[in-house]
Amino acid sequence: MNDIASVSSESRSLLERIRVGEVLARDCPSREILNHVCSRWGVLVLVVLLDGMHRFSELRRKIGGVSEKMLSQTLQSLEQDGFIDRRALPVVPPHVEYTLTPMGREVALRIDGLTTWIEQNLPRILAARENRTADTLSDS
Amino acid sequence: MNDIASVSSESRSLLERIRVGEVLARDCPSREILNHVCSRWGVLVLVVLLDGMHRFSELRRKIGGVSEKMLSQTLQSLEQDGFIDRRALPVVPPHVEYTLTPMGREVALRIDGLTTWIEQNLPRILAARENRTADTLSDS
DNA sequence: CGGAATCCAAGATGATACTG
């Protein structure tokens, strides 16, 4: 009574997709979430917020190279997805606090695992890269 | 030895960046690796290859919506980074096999953890999103 | 089959100026 049961023709590729996961489906909503989380600045915002609450300008200072526009945009999409809690205190000058939601913390931990791995293995990776470029020069 | 030792002028912001992590530094090479791995198609390629060796056209079929160009480009960057092994058999018609390297397997596992989490929590995420959009409509 | 090359549309990003 589910998708699997209704598969008769064209069944092979559909079954494969289901087994591996929905992200592989062209129009699965998880693709969008994944892109928000894995976006250039989304990753870094999540990592920084793992350290606790931050204000807008704090985030901007910690994340090297991000523009106001992109930071704002990134924060909005992550807030929409329910990963970030935005609290605006009604004072002047404005004071806005960004925090991870419980759900946001769960993704952030996984993202952090990835970035940490990359940082720690960067020497290995860069070494591998140099070998490759050397190969392409010598195997002609 | 490392960057820390060479810090003298402009040390404040640099030290801050190092403490939290190198990815936060504007020009750290890890940023580039991270972008390859987290790219729209890079994530999906890694997840699929976790299931073992695949040929070009197999990847293309499994990853819904990817074009030949982007798949090719993605595979090249991941190969450059040392995450993917590309073996071209000298036969006609061409036969090319893509496999994760041991290092690639390590990142892929972390990526897979992330995508799996998103897939499994998709209902929660989408529910949170609807509440937000409802909020923005009612708090005007 | 597995690409490379080209061209073009679309989206992401950035610099700047402005506002409550």
Added chain:
DNA sequence: CAGTATCATCTTGGATTCCG
């Protein structure tokens, strides 16, 4: 301070064509 708006740019992505 924390954005928004606008415009310019730079990168991505896709469709098409051609090749060994």
